[in-house]
Amino acid sequence: MTLDARLSAVLAFIRADTHADIGTDHAALPLALIESGRCRKVIAAELHPGPLQLAQVAVLRAGRGQQIEVRQGDGFAPIAPNEIQSASLTGMGARTMLGILERAAHLPRALILQPNAEPEALRRWATTHGYHLTAEALVPGFWRYPVLKFEQAPGADPAYSGVPQAAALRYGPHLLMAADPHLHAELRAQERRFSALAVYGRPGVLGELRVVQDALAFLLAAPTSAP
Structure with a gap:
């Protein structure tokens, strides 16, 4: 099948x-x-x-x-x-x-x-x-x-060692460590979405944007980082 x-x-x-x-x-x-x-x-x-x-x-x-x-x-x-x-x-x-x-x-x-x-x-x-x-x-x-x-x-769980905790729980510690290209695309999409909403200054949106940016920063710093 x-x-x-x-x-x-x-x-x-x-x-x-x-x-x-x-x-x-x-x-x-x-x-x-x-x-x-x-x-x-x-x-x-x-x-x-x-x-x-x-x-x-x-x-x-x-x-x-x-x-x-x-x-x-x-x-x-x-x-x-x-x-x-x-x-x-x-x-x-x-x-x-x-x-x-x-x-x-x-x-x-x-x-x-x-x-x-x-x-x-x-x-x-x-x-x-x-x-x-x-x-x-x-x-x-x-x-x-x-x-x-x-x-x-x-x-x-050792999977969460050395990765930003909030970003790892939200987006996955193994995916972040591997600089997964599908996660990279997802984070870019989320960054665009929350950045557009952040102009209204809502605390919840600003918090979500910080988590996305932390995840992106970690992913892009990984040795196998996606372009």
């Missing part, structure tokens, strides 16, 4: 014996995980009856019923403790993802999250829930999609 750039970036962050795709929709990601050999088994969890049926049909048509189990339920509710090593949530708002994570009675060692917006909320959640941000990507598409990989680890 062919994935778009967004889900292909998610796929690249996953490798586990047993993985769960929460809110699986058409089960495109579970099928790709099995067909690529990145997982031995995938649980495709879906709450809503329509997408659930579509996922079941897709799995059966692909002949992957032995490797992909489609389950109905809300978030992590259909998953047993210690049943999976990792889980993905994609194509949702960050607030929806936070609700699913907060309701979960148990979470796996690794989480791969692709919110449609507001990745800062997920980065902040991770810093207070025992997860480190170990990888991230920014993928062009309808807009620029963030993809975040979190792994359970003790102590403070």
